[in-house]
Amino acid sequence: xxxxxxxxxxxxxxxxxxxxxxxxxxxxxxxxxxxxxxxxxxxxxxxxxxxxxxxxxxxxxxxxxxxxxxxxxxxxxxxxxx
Numbered sequence: 001x002x003x004x005x006x007x008x009x010x011x012x013x014x015x016x017x018x019x020x021x022x023x024x025x026x027x028x029x030x031x032x033x034x035x036x037x038x039x040x041x042x043x044x045x046x047x048x049x050x051x052x053x054x055x056x057x058x059x060x061x062x063x064x065x066x067x068x069x070x071x072x073x074x075x076x077x078x079x080x081x082x
Contacts, residue, residue: 005036006036006039006040007047009046009047010039010040010043011039013038013042013043014036014039017035017038018035021035041078045078045079048072048075048078051071052069052071052075
């Protein structure tokens with residue numbers, strides 16, 4: 001049984017890009033895996049951006065040292081894949 005790994009944002013982006021690729025004649029079944037990987041990355045960026053906007057990206061630990069919030073790290077590493 002296959003589980004859909006795309007949430008609403010990922011599926012919307014998947015369908016949008018697939019439609020554009022088909023329209024230009026550049027979509028092939030082999031591209032499906034790459035398109036899914038891109039869509040998962042896209043939804044991860046959206047999720048991290050939303051969560052990050054709910055809190056400060058940079059905070060201080062109990063010793064007063066600056067720490068970068070994990071959502072920023074997720075956002076930056078996923079964005080760099082593009």
